[in-house]
Amino acid sequence: MHTGNIAKLAEKAEICKVLIFPGMKIALVQLNYRIGDFDGNIVKITEFIERARREGAELAVFSELSVTGYYPQDLLERQEFIAAAQAATEKIAGHCHGIAALVGAPVLNEGERGKKLYNAALYLADGKVKDLFCKSLLPTYDVFDEYRHFEPNKSFHLLEAGGEKIAVTICEDLWDEQPVQYEFGKDKLYQCSPMEELAKLQPGLIVNLSASPFSVDQEAWRKEILTRKARQYGLPLVYVNQTGAQAELIFDGGSLFIGPDGKILREMAYFREDFLIIDTACSQEATFQPGAGKIGKMEQALLLGIRDYFAKTGFQRATLGLSGGIDSAVVAVLAVRALGPENVRVLLMPSRYSSSHSVDDAVTLAQNLGIRYDNIPIQASVDSIYRDMAPLFGDLPHDITEENVQARIRGVLLMALSNKFGCLLLNTSNKSECAVGYGTLYGDMNGSLAVLGDLYKTEVYALARWINRHEEIIPHHSIIKPPSAELRPGQKDSDSLPEYPILDDILYQYIELNFSPEEIAASGFDLPLVNKVIRMVNLNEYKRFQAAPILRVSAKAFGFGRRIPLVARF
């Protein structure tokens, strides 16, 4: 053995020295579950338990509520659901011979008081459920509803496995100090710090079973929180997240193994399933995933969001209306990338106000993507509706009514295609439009899934440029022309809205940062303009109430995570 090798071994020993945990081979299993699909989830989990054993792991760690999929919401109130989860857990335990596993599942609170359930991590070994660790910190904000269903745990113990002592925590348990997303937020949302309690029991390792949904900043926050916890307690940390989309919520995976010095040693794949065995005693050199920028991550998230929505609802094919504008162009590209060109077909539905450009751009895009397109001019049907209503409308001037009729006839045609051929309709509204109500309810707001509903218009532009970075897939003209709904002659979005960079900045400060009108104005806008925008946001709550589910990519998306009363005056 020559000196080079000796030097390497010495270096390796140096790395091992900082790990106070004497050593265990642990499999990190990052999977995509379907909520309530117990049979499917059992198969997935047991297959990976087999693989982990085959590859020499002593313990396989799965993500939070892995047995049920995260998050089952009010299915947790059904006795047969809980019974099925329990049966599934026992079935999985039956496979744990020669290896142990930590899986997530709801368990009954046998106490006289409190919510019916705990959100638990179950330790499976020797064919049985051997130990149980319940979640203490229950996120109940934004998209999270956990206190709706679960009782917080208040007593702590360690997992003793293979002669080692492990602090088993579940997701939010490590988030007792949070990054504050806006000034009025609080960084310590809970009365208790589970790791403070567990640290008193002197563990050698932290394990965290997680279900942490994607938003563009989440990866950075997560790494900050987790590395800080590892460093603070001088303990290695195994973090297993789920991946896959559950309708609006997209889980990005990115599971981690972190050293006791807070350095990330292993990082698992993003937006797909992954499997990794680590040896806590002797780490290899650190390996990371290739970095992705904000827009690249958004694209991956949206692709997973589309793919899983179709897979999990049992549909293969999608449709949408292609207007020649940028929003529908981006959705078409994403749909083709997620589902394949053979599974996407589109309608072009020009009216008398559609420019010839628009039709040309839409055709070019469809040809670039190799998807079927059909051109159905809407004017005849729109005129038929006008004739129907003429006796009632008399000489009243054309107004937004007639604009909406055009959007709604397009909606009728798209839904007819959808119904006849079993294609899910993709909605193409963006977050800026959703915010200010620049869209027609039961018209262009139709759809099973709003692909871009959490991207501001300026982000849609950035995504279009990203898509075109190697070649012109989306016609250049769709990107550079002034945005227009083309519902009346010469109409431009800027007739009724501020330019998008200004609008989006105001919206971001109002919606994401929760800034007051005065604070927003202080960043360089006229207060009347700010108030006008905010008024539009608030007046259109009723439209968003009936909007399609929106793929969430920001820390504050419209929908389930933002609950505003319909009849408020504020």
Next chain:
Amino acid sequence: MHTGNIAKLAEKAEICKVLIFPGMKIALVQLNYRIGDFDGNIVKITEFIERARREGAELAVFSELSVTGYYPQDLLERQEFIAAAQAATEKIAGHCHGIAALVGAPVLNEGERGKKLYNAALYLADGKVKDLFCKSLLPTYDVFDEYRHFEPNKSFHLLEAGGEKIAVTICEDLWDEQPVQYEFGKDKLYQCSPMEELAKLQPGLIVNLSASPFSVDQEAWRKEILTRKARQYGLPLVYVNQTGAQAELIFDGGSLFIGPDGKILREMAYFREDFLIIDTACSQEATFQPGAGKIGKMEQALLLGIRDYFAKTGFQRATLGLSGGIDSAVVAVLAVRALGPENVRVLLMPSRYSSSHSVDDAVTLAQNLGIRYDNIPIQASVDSIYRDMAPLFGDLPHDITEENVQARIRGVLLMALSNKFGCLLLNTSNKSECAVGYGTLYGDMNGSLAVLGDLYKTEVYALARWINRHEEIIPHHSIIKPPSAELRPGQKDSDSLPEYPILDDILYQYIELNFSPEEIAASGFDLPLVNKVIRMVNLNEYKRFQAAPILRVSAKAFGFGRRIPLVARF
């Protein structure tokens, strides 16, 4: 003074003896607030503080979160909202001279840990906020989200006012033991009993500020809980609820004064504002509100729900499609009763499948109600859509696609009327249809407000008969004919659904009682039928996701209070 009077006085003294509280004149102020309308709420509250003082009360008690209106949801996350609530509370306090008041408002949690806010009752006296009582039990189930925004209180003290000691509680604080609505529920949802803690401090009276929404069984549950608490602690109880509808949630008032023996002494009005002064030392004889049956209460609730939705969104006029069927007939009657015949106009929109009966019944109803109706046959526009799609559909057989086109063209026409004349569209779907997805998204599911969305079809029949109890307002034929969507020749609801009494019973057991398929079958149904119905309920979650807000009249309505994942398989 003759002996009769003496006997009466003796009897009165007997009543007074059971009241251990030495005596205070308290005004119970039951109002209808608008969420976030601080100026409006200040005017209302201060007017009634004046009146209470004028009429000799020492203390005026308002309902939970009266300053903001219940429930502000995520407006509570906005700093300027909390600041406005604080300023409003101080302004109200400025009116409290010669009288004290208990009002509800959010207050900041100044502690380092926990949620940002408390849900508080503020004691206002001598022109200032003098004391503060925070809510301990935060309902976070069904339509309630309070732990999303509030930190639970854990320290207890009494209000000392006029030499008396009062246990101030907020709504759920008295509900530590709940009626269990289904077997799998828990009757003790919380670790602590606020009244157990407060009783140790020896109060002479319980006051409860409440915001308790209506459902048909709620009044009975509420009276049971409150009278039990009064009796258990041997204390009189002052209970003040809010009234008025906040979109889906309808608050029915019915505030109470209960004696220390658990007997209800005074009961305030239902479904409207009310004001009452009680003397805790010397109660008059018990007075109650006139009783109302289940259907009568539902009607009152729905009328308030419609009226307040319009008033609070600033609309006067309503429209809807009249099919000749029972659902739209009942909605038309309710709209006329809530808004006046001059504010309701309807469309009749027959297709080639509409029976002549249907049109006649609709015309008769419109004439009975004295509302404007217009007849717009839809066939021309429907055929226009069929022609548009013909190149794509070719020889494919007619199916649900063509049925949906008819419903959607009606939706387009109704929305055109709505847009042109500023009439809100009322949705006429019932709970049975919502449950099994027997309705067309972007068609007959359109509307600003689903008036009957929480009434099973059999309840709609009962309500129709109730409406007709004195005279035939709804044409008898609309009630007795077999229900049909009339979207194909000879179609009947019973072609695709079980008879409604059977369907509704299964749905009630599944949705309200959370029974498993096997439990439902045990009550006398075939398991395959039960499973078929449940499958329809679960497959149509995506339709309900985009449904109009539903006026809630049951303990489990579709919408905000029932959260089911879109992509579950269970």
